Every structure is written in structure tokens, then in C-alpha cells.
Amino acid sequence: MSTEVLVVGVGMTEFSGHHVDRSIDDLVFEAARTALRDAGAEISAITAIVAAYESDHFIGRMSAGVAWNHLIGAVGLPVVRVEGGGATGALAIQAAHARIAAGVSEAVLVVGGETNGKAVNTETAQRILGLSADTTWETPIVGTFAALYALSITAHMRLYGTRSEHFAHIAVKNRRNAANNPLAHRGMHITVEDVLASRPVADPYRLLDCSLLSDGAAAVLLATPDWARSHSRTAKDRPPVTLAGTGSASDAPRIADRNPEGLAHFAAKRAAAAVAYRMGGIDDPRAQVDVAEIYDSFTGAELQAYGDLGFCEPNEAGSASIDGRFDLGGLIPVNTSGGLLGRGSAVGATGIAQAVEIVNQLRGEVEGARAVEDARVGLTDTHAGVASLAAVNIFRRAA
Amino acid sequence: MMATAHGHQQAGVSAPWFVQDEFAVSSRRTLGLMAPFFHALNDTRLVTTRCPENNWTWFPPRPICPFHGEANEWVELSGNGRVRVAIRSHVVPQGVSFSAPYILAIIDIEGTEGAVTHRVRGADLPAPGARVSLVMVDDGGSHPLSRIAFDVDTSS
Numbered sequence: 001m002s003t004e005v006l007v008v009g010v011g012m013t014e015f016s017g018h019h020v021d022r023s024i025d026d027l028v029f030e031a032a033r034t035a036l037r038d039a040g041a042e043i044s045a046i047t048a049i050v051a052a053y054e055s056d057h058f059i060g061r062m063s064a065g066v067a068w069n070h071l072i073g074a075v076g077l078p079v080v081r082v083e084g085g086g087a088t089g090a091l092a093i094q095a096a097h098a099r100i101a102a103g104v105s106e107a108v109l110v111v112g113g114e115t116n117g118k119a120v121n122t123e124t125a126q127r128i129l130g131l132s133a134d135t136t137w138e139t140p141i142v143g144t145f146a147a148l149y150a151l152s153i154t155a156h157m158r159l160y161g162t163r164s165e166h167f168a169h170i171a172v173k174n175r176r177n178a179a180n181n182p183l184a185h186r187g188m189h190i191t192v193e194d195v196l197a198s199r200p201v202a203d204p205y206r207l208l209d210c211s212l213l214s215d216g217a218a219a220v221l222l223a224t225p226d227w228a229r230s231h232s233r234t235a236k237d238r239p240p241v242t243l244a245g246t247g248s249a250s251d252a253p254r255i256a257d258r259n260p261e262g263l264a265h266f267a268a269k270r271a272a273a274a275v276a277y278r279m280g281g282i283d284d285p286r287a288q289v290d291v292a293e294i295y296d297s298f299t300g301a302e303l304q305a306y307g308d309l310g311f312c313e314p315n316e317a318g319s320a321s322i323d324g325r326f327d328l329g330g331l332i333p334v335n336t337s338g339g340l341l342g343r344g345s346a347v348g349a350t351g352i353a354q355a356v357e358i359v360n361q362l363r364g365e366v367e368g369a370r371a372v373e374d375a376r377v378g379l380t381d382t383h384a385g386v387a388s389l390a391a392v393n394i395f396r397r398a399a
Numbered sequence: 400m401m402a403t404a405h406g407h408q409q410a411g412v413s414a415p416w417f418v419q420d421e422f423a424v425s426s427r428r429t430l431g432l433m434a435p436f437f438h439a440l441n442d443t444r445l446v447t448t449r450c451p452e453n454n455w456t457w458f459p460p461r462p463i464c465p466f467h468g469e470a471n472e473w474v475e476l477s478g479n480g481r482v483r484v485a486i487r488s489h490v491v492p493q494g495v496s497f498s499a500p501y502i503l504a505i506i507d508i509e510g511t512e513g514a515v516t517h518r519v520r521g522a523d524l525p526a527p528g529a530r531v532s533l534v535m536v537d538d539g540g541s542h543p544l545s546r547i548a549f550d551v552d553t554s555s
Contacts, residue, residue: 020415020417021415060420060422123493127493130492136430136433136459137459137515137516137544138516139492140492140494140495140540140542140544140545141492141495141503141516141517141518141544141545142488142492142503142516143488143490143491143492143493143495144488144490144492146488146490147486147488147490147503148516150486150488150503151484151486151503151505151516154484154485154486155484158484158527199489200487200489200500201488201489201490202486202487202488202489202490202503203486203487203488203489204486254459254516255505255516256505256506256513256514256515256516257513257514260483260484263483263484263505
């Protein structure tokens with residue numbers, strides 16, 4: 001694990017409710033080429049590809065990685081598909097890191113995409129996504145993830161006194177951030193009252209507490225420092241960013257298998273963060289993490305993550321969500337991209353798009369209102385199911 | 400410019416073109432070693448498995464003990480439980496006959512170490528700790544689990 005792994009290129013497409021004029025192949029091509037252009041590198045210098053997508057159903061294809069290799073001019077290179085529900089993109093980055101750290105590859109292009117927007121109708125989309133929950137015992141009765149997340153946040157509310165207003169603030173914050181992100185699916189300027197007045201989905205969650213389903217793709221290029229010196233025309237001109245830590249962990253797929261306190265928490269997220277923090281030299285995330293992208297599939301999931309990632313005590317996550325510490329200009333700005341609530345979620349691309357945002361923040365290349373000044377350490381957090389599988393990645397600006 | 404039934408018209412660019420791909424899948428999956436649970440459910444009985452080594456009673460059943468690797472024994476349950484947490488959902492799953500809103504709860508199953516996420520009938524949200532009992536229902540659906548629900552036991 002001693003090999004330093006650099007992020008030498010990043011790229012993503014606009015996330016959209018429906019890219020009517022671009023197919024999944026077009027989106028993946030655009031993201032991959034953008035990352036290569038960002039790195040100032042040629043595809044011929046890449047030594048492996050990791051393809052990230054969750055479901056064969058949305059893109060209508062299996063073994064898409066092989067087709068994507070052909071698409072981007074990488075025929076002949078090894079390609080492996082990674083799938084881990086909502087954590088797919090982050091796990092793909094982790095897989096690329098492992099390949100480089102093991103000395104198997106020098107430069108790995110991680111590319112992920114999904115057409116979750118309108119490739120299938122909403123009812124079918126929910127049914128397909130529900131396949132990643134417990135299909136024997138919970139999905140036939142529960143149906144949607146909204147209800148499972150609602151049970152989890154209700155346990156948090158009972159345990160800590162968390163209120164709907166607390167997580168409604170996250171809906172406001174993330175959609176406001178998305179309004180400043182030209183690649184976001186849907187930025188909005190809304191109020192807490194708007195959130196609380198929106199249509200109920202699964203109490204306490206309402207429509208504006210729920211994230212977006214998007215079409216989109218994203219890519220990152222990871223490489224050794226030696227490779228970057230030899231093959232990246234841009235690496236010498238910008239501060240190097242390393243993937244300093246990466247961790248993942250699992251939990252029971254059925255939320256009923258979690259104990260009463262565990263139901264309010266994401267144990268897999270805690271465990272994944274502990275591994276990533278240890279590897280990345282983080283012993284006090286509140287003091288050392290400057291910017292974060294958290295998996296806000298539902299507003300309350302971001303709030304719960306504040307405690308489980310160590311950004312605050314779990315019992316103060318509610319008050320912390322409204323006191324500004326996770327807003328732009330706060331202690332740790334969270335979801336400056338807009339998160340899944342505003343930037344959107346194209347599942348296989350989501351964890352990679354988070355990395356794109358964090359790397360751009362660490363390089364100082366995010367412009368305008370959502371820029372975080374002098375950020376040196378950034379975190380991405382994703383999970384599958386109701387955090388039945390979690391992945392946390394830590395990025396660090398080396399200079 | 401050309402307008403088609405498949406896409407909208409945009410000045411200066413060709414209209415998008417879509418492929419409508421119908422791919423209906425009807426699958427018939429065995430529930431394998433879990434079959435005794437569903438046979439009993441069909442007979443209005445709730446059963447589960449118990450590890451003969453340490454008497455740990457699983458719910459839902461685990462036909463093989465994950466710790467000992469040996470077959471567990473099937474035991475019958477009362478069908479009662481207690482609500483741990485409950486919410487009201489405004490969206491129903493596909494394939495069920497009941498309508499929204501409906502109440503979902505995590506229910507600790509009496510006589511076991513486990514719990515189930517399931518429907519509690521009635522309009523009022525049950526309080527944590529409320530005692531509930533298994534009932535067979537007519538308004539369920541095609542999946543065997545949707546043909547059961549829990550009622551709040553008002554006598555306790």
C-alpha cells in the first residue's frame with residue numbers, strides 16, 4: 001500500500017434528466033476523453049480500464065466495459081467491471097487504486113456511466129433499483145428505497161430528537177449549490193417550507209427530500225508518479241492530488257437485521273471511513289477534512305452520515321445541519337456539486353463524479369460561488385442499499 | 400429540419416432517434432431451502448429455524464447455521480411480535496392489492512432473535528413496543544409475503 005497513487009485526470013458530462021441527443025456510449029466517450037485531455041495524456045499510454053455501472057437494465061447491455069474499450073480506443077487493454085449499487089463508482093476507483101498499488105498497472109482509467117433518467121419509466125426504474133435491496137424479504141412488501149430510508153431516519157429522530165426541518169435544510173443547501181454547477185441536473189432555490197410542503201412519499205420523507213435519477217458519465221485517471229512524469233503533459237503545471245485513503249465495508253442487507261441503535265446509523269459507513277482515515281492519515285476529520293461529497297440519496301442520509309463519518313457527534317447532526325457548518329463557507333462544505341439531490345445521480349458515475357468535484361476543489365479549479373478556498377483534503381462517501389455496502393475515498397493535495 | 404415521431408425538432412441539429420426495446424422477463428426462481436417457511440405460511444403458520452448447537456432462533460429462517468455450517472431445525476412461532484419502529488408510506492410496491500398510504504414497521508418477532516419489515520394494518524401509526532399479531536389477508540397480492548400482515552393487538 002506504499003505506492004503513491006495520483007489522480008492525473010478528471011472529467012464528467014453534464015448530468016441530465018434525459019440526454020435525448022446522447023447515448024450511454026456518447027456520454028462515456030465524452031467523460032473518458034475529457035479526463036484524458038485534463039491529464040494531457042494519450043489513450044495509448046493507459047494500461048488498464050475499470051468500467052463502472054450498476055445495472056444492465058438501464059443501458060441495455062452486459063459486458064459494457066468491452067464495448068467502452070472499443071469506443072475510447074483502448075481495445076486490447078484489460079477491463080474489469082465493478083458493481084456495488086450506489087457505491088459502484090467509488091468502488092471502481094478503489095479497484096483501480098488496488099491495481100496500481102499492487103504494481104499490476106501504472107495508469108488506470110476509471111469510467112462509469114448510467115442512463116437512470118428516462119431509459120425506463122419511473123415505476124420500472126424503482127423496481128430495477130429495488131433489486132439491490134433484499135428481494136426475498138423486504139422488497140416485496142416495502143417496494144421503494146424511500147420507505148427503507150424513512151424507517152432508518154425515524155429511528156434517528158427517536159434516538160436523537162432529529163426533526164424534519166433539520167434534513168429539509170439539506171435539500172435547500174444541495175439544490176442551491178447545484179444552481180452554481182453548470183454540469184448539475186437541476187439546481188433550485190427553495191426554502192425549508194417548500195420542502196416540508198412537498199408531496200409526502202414515505203413519512204417523514206417528502207418529494208424534495210428525494211434525490212434525482214439522471215443520465216451521465218464520469219471518469220478519473222489514476223497513475224503512479226513515474227507514469228505521470230512520463231505521460232501527463234499537465235501534471236507538472238498543477239498541484240498533485242493523491243488518492244490518499246480508500247475504505248469499504250458491508251452491513252446486513254435487510255435493515256430489520258440491524259439492532260435498534262444500528263438502525264439509526266450506517267455501520268458500514270463508519271467502518272469504511274475508519275479504514276480510509278487510517279490509510280489517509282486522518283485522525284480528526286473535523287479538523288483535517290476541508291470539503292466532502294456525501295451520498296445524499298435522501299436528505300436524512302446525508303444528516304446521518306455527518307455523525308457516522310465523524311464530522312460531528314451523532315446526537316448533534318440535526319442542529320449541525322442547520323447551523324451552517326456544512327454549508328459553503330462553513331467548517332466542512334458538503335456537496336458543493338449539489339450532491340445527488342441537485343447534481344443528480346447516474347448510479348455508476350455518481351462516486352466518480354464526486355471524485356471529479358473533490359479533485360477540482362483541491363486543485364483550486366472550481367470557480368464561482370461553490371469554490372472552497374485552499375482545500376487540501378477532500379472526502380467522497382457513497383453507499384449501496386441503505387448503506388449495506390459503503391465506500392469512502394480520501395483525496396489530498398500534495399503541495 | 401425534420402420532425403419524426405421519435406424525437407423533437409431542434410434548429411441546426413438532427414433530431415434525436417430512439418430505439419424502443421421491449422424486453423419483458425418473467426422469471427421463476429426457486430426459494431430453495433427456504434421452502435418450508437412458505438409452505439407453512441400458506442397454511443397460516445409462522446415457522447423459522449433454530450440452531451441445535453446454541454439454540455439461537457433466527458428470523459427470517461436460516462436453513463443452514465452460518466456459524467456452525469450445519470442444518471438448523473424448523474420450529475413453529477406464535478406469530479406475535481412487537482413494533483420497533485413504524486412509518487406511513489405513500490407509495491405501494493408493484494404487485495400488491497392494498498393501496499397507499501399504508502403502515503410499514505420493523506417488528507421484533509416473538510420467540511426469535513430476529514425481526515421483519517412488514518405491513519401493519521390500520522390507520523393509526525403503532526407506537527414503539529406495540530404488540531402485533533400475524534393475520535392472513537385478502538388484499539395482499541401475488542407474492543406469498545404480501546398475503547400476510549400484522550394487526551395491532553388491542554387486548555394487551
